[in-house]
Amino acid sequence: MAVNTIKVRVLDIDFDNVTMDEALDIGEKLMDEPGFKYVVTPNPEICYLARKDEGVRKAVQGASLTIPDGIGVIYGAKILGTPLKGKVPGADFAEKLMARMANSGKTAYFLGAKPGVAEKAAEKLAEKCPGLTVVGCHDGYFKYDGEVIADINEKAPDLLLVCLGAPKQEKWMSEHSGVLNARLAIGLGGSLDVYAGTVERAPEVWQKLNLEWLYRVGPDPKRWGRALRLPAFIFQVIGEKLSGKAHSN
Numbered sequence: 001m002a003v004n005t006i007k008v009r010v011l012d013i014d015f016d017n018v019t020m021d022e023a024l025d026i027g028e029k030l031m032d033e034p035g036f037k038y039v040v041t042p043n044p045e046i047c048y049l050a051r052k053d054e055g056v057r058k059a060v061q062g063a064s065l066t067i068p069d070g071i072g073v074i075y076g077a078k079i080l081g082t083p084l085k086g087k088v089p090g091a092d093f094a095e096k097l098m099a100r101m102a103n104s105g106k107t108a109y110f111l112g113a114k115p116g117v118a119e120k121a122a123e124k125l126a127e128k129c130p131g132l133t134v135v136g137c138h139d140g141y142f143k144y145d146g147e148v149i150a151d152i153n154e155k156a157p158d159l160l161l162v163c164l165g166a167p168k169q170e171k172w173m174s175e176h177s178g179v180l181n182a183r184l185a186i187g188l189g190g191s192l193d194v195y196a197g198t199v200e201r202a203p204e205v206w207q208k209l210n211l212e213w214l215y216r217v218g219p220d221p222k223r224w225g226r227a228l229r230l231p232a233f234i235f236q237v238i239g240e241k242l243s244g245k246a247h248s249n
C-alpha cells in the first residue's frame with residue numbers, strides 16, 4: 001500500500017515529499033490500518049545500490065513510505081530540479097513515532113544489532129518515552145528467520161524496528177512481508193546502536209553542517225569503500241539530469 005503524497009524520484013526511488021510531522025502522521029495512520037507495511041529510509045548509498053541491484057530496487061519500491069534519510073538525497077533531488085521538503089532522518093523519525101505511541105498504548109519490537117544492544121535500546125527509550133511498551137527484542141545475527149518471525153508474530157507489535165544494516169533489512173522486510181504479524185516495520189540501519197548508546201551520534205555541530213555521514217565514515221576503513229558510493233551517486237544524478245529523465249508526480 002503506497003500513501004497518497006507527492007513523490008519525488010531520485011534515481012529509481014520515489015521518495016514521499018513530506019516533512020517530519022507529515023511523515024509521523026502517515027506512520028501513525030499506517031499503524032492503525034490492518035496488515036503489514038514497511039517504511040524505508042534510503043540514503044545515497046541505497047539509491048546507488050538500488051540502481052545496480054534489482055532485488056534492492058524491488059525491496060525499496062515495495063515500501064509504503066519512503067523518507068529521505070540524509071542530506072545527500074536532498075542535494076540529489078535539488079540537482080534533479082525536483083526538491084524535497086527536507087531530510088527526515090530515520091532514527092529521529094522512529095524515536096518521535098515511539099514518543100507518540102507511548103501516549104496511545106501501542107507496542108514495539110526491536111530486531112537487530114549485536115546481542116544485548118536491542119534490550120539496552122529498549123531500556124533507554126523507555127526512559128525517554130515513558131509509557132512505551134517494548135514487547136520483544138532479538139539480535140540481528142540469527143541463522144533461521146522462522147524462529148525470529150515466530151517470536152515477532154507471537155508478540156504482534158504495532159511497530160517493528162528492523163536494524164540489520166542496508167540493504168539486508170530492506171530485503172528482509174520485503175521478503176517476509178506476507179508472513180509478519182506486525183502493523184508497521186521500519187528499516188533503520190545502526191539506529192539501535194545509537195538508541196542504546198553503544199555508538200554515538202555525530203556531535204551537533206557535524207549534524208548542523210550536514211556532515212554526520214562523514215563523521216560516521218571516520219577512521220573505519222570498512223566504511224571508506226562505502227563512502228565512495230556518495231560521489232558515484234552524485235555522478236548518477238548528474239547523468240540523469242543531463243539525460244532529462246528527472247520527474248516528480
Ligand code: UDP
Pocket residue numbers: 112113114139140141163164165166168188189190191192193
Ligand atoms: N547488523 C545486524 N545483522 C547483520 C549485519 C548487521 O544486526 O547481519 C547490524 C549491526 O550490528 C548494526 C547495523 O546492523 O547495528 C548496521 O549498522 P550500519 O551503521 O552499518 O548500517 P547503516 O545504518 O549504515 O545501514
